[in-house]
Amino acid sequence: MITLYDLVFQDDRRPSPFCWRAKFALKHKGLGWRDEPMGFTEKQKIAFAQSQTVPVIHDGPHVVKDSWAIAQHLDSAYPEKPLFGPARHHAHFVASWVDSTVHPALFPILVGDLYERVRPVDQPYFLDSRGKRLGTTDFAGFQAKAREKGVAAFCAVLEPARRVLKEQPFLSGEQPAYPDYALAGAFLWARVATPLTLLEADDPVHPWRERMLDLFDGMGRKAKTA
Ligand SMILES: N[C@@H](CCC(=O)N[C@@H](CS)C(=O)NCC(=O)O)C(=O)O
Numbered sequence: 058m059i060t061l062y063d064l065v066f067q068d069d070r071r072p073s074p075f076c077w078r079a080k081f082a083l084k085h086k087g088l089g090w091r092d093e094p095m096g097f098t099e100k101q102k103i104a105f106a107q108s109q110t111v112p113v114i115h116d117g118p119h120v121v122k123d124s125w126a127i128a129q130h131l132d133s134a135y136p137e138k139p140l141f142g143p144a145r146h147h148a149h150f151v152a153s154w155v156d157s158t159v160h161p162a163l164f165p166i167l168v169g170d171l172y173e174r175v176r177p178v179d180q181p182y183f184l185d186s187r188g189k190r191l192g193t194t195d196f197a198g199f200q201a202k203a204r205e206k207g208v209a210a211f212c213a214v215l216e217p218a219r220r221v222l223k224e225q226p227f228l229s230g231e232q233p234a235y236p237d238y239a240l241a242g243a244f245l246w247a248r249v250a251t252p253l254t255l256l257e258a259d260d261p262v263h264p265w266r267e268r269m270l271d272l273f274d275g276m277g278r279k280a281k282t283a
Contacts, residue, residue, distance in 0.1 A: 058091050059083065060115040062103050065094035066174045070281045072249040074160065074242035075124040077277070078152070079112040081238035082128050084273040086135045090114075097179040097186075124242075125152055128235055140235045151228060151236035154217070159243045162214045165191075169200030170251035170283060208255050215262050222261045226268060233272060241269040245277050252283045 061083070064073035071077075071094075083090050095102045095111055106113040108122035114130075121130045128148070132140045141148045168187060175183045188194035218240060221228055228236040244266050247255055256263045270278040 059088060060093050061090045062093045062095050062106075062111045062113040062115075064111050065096055065176065066171075066179075066249070067176050068174075068281060069094070070174055070249050070283075072171065072174070072246050073111060074155075074246035075110070076112045077242035077245045078124045078235075078238050079114065079127050080276065081241060081272070082131050082140055082235065084276060085140055085234070085238070086131055086138055088131070088135065096176050097182045125149065128152075140238075142234065144229075144234075148235040148239070152239040155239045155243055158214050159240065160246075162211045163243060163247055165203035166200060166208060166211060166253065167247060167250050168203075169197040170253070172196045174250060174283065204253070208253070211255065212260070215260075218265075219261050222265045227265065233269065237265075237269060241266070241277065244269070245280060248277070248282050249280055250283055 061076070061079060063071055063076045063080075066072055093102065100109060103109075103111060103113045103122070106115075106120045106122045110122070112124055112127055113120070113122045114127050116130070116134065119130060119134070121127050128140055129145075132145075168191065172180070172183055172187070184194050187196070191199055193199055218228060225231065227233045228240065244255070247253070256266060
């Protein structure tokens with residue numbers, strides 16, 4: 058049985074966008090897993106993997122850290138139902154676009170709400186690590202300022218996905234695959250962390266997000282929200 062180490066917030070909330078990618082990839086493969094929640098200050102749980110971040114999976118003799126490495130491992134160890142098909146480089150490109158463009162556009166408008174939902178025992182760690190990243194520990198103030206521009210700035214970065222989703226139901230075509238899971242992880246991060254409305258109903262990304270929430274028996278929709 059595969060073990061997945063997943064970031065945990067208050068009330069068992071699971072916001073990590075990278076862990077969501079791993080969960081979608083496991084479901085895509087039809088694989089079950091044992092879930093091991095890990096708080097920010099419980100890194101000893103993943104020391105065996107020499108990792109400071111989750112997701113980490115333990116799959117028989119294989120210990121794999123990093124969401125992209127996990128996706129590649131799953132696709133080679135379980136070749137049925139390919140995650141990438143011939144388009145592995147395209148999937149890598151989309152996941153990298155989400156990491157480098159979508160997540161940085163989301164983080165400022167989420168950070169105050171994320172902090173409120175971090176387990177109290179992990180709050181000093183979050184304050185220190187994210188404070189250094191942002192140059193302030195006034196996360197509520199930082200978030201309020203970011204939201205003054207509205208979510209328009211965030212929506213603007215979705216334009217490449219929007220153009221594709223105007224023409225087809227998934228980024229990967231008629232069926233979802235890893236590029237969809239990479240972007241869906243970002244939306245689940247937001248969904249678990251904040252009640253903020255990110256997408257208007259007439260945005261072509263909106264129906265795609267609904268389809269992603271419905272996948273795998275509503276796995277994403279069932280997750281505890283903000
Ligand atoms: N490149 C890694 C990034 C993983 C990552 O940043 N995970 C975050 C949770 S979303 C984490 O574990 N952070 C731990 C920390 O900040 O101490 C991947 O794709 O798996």
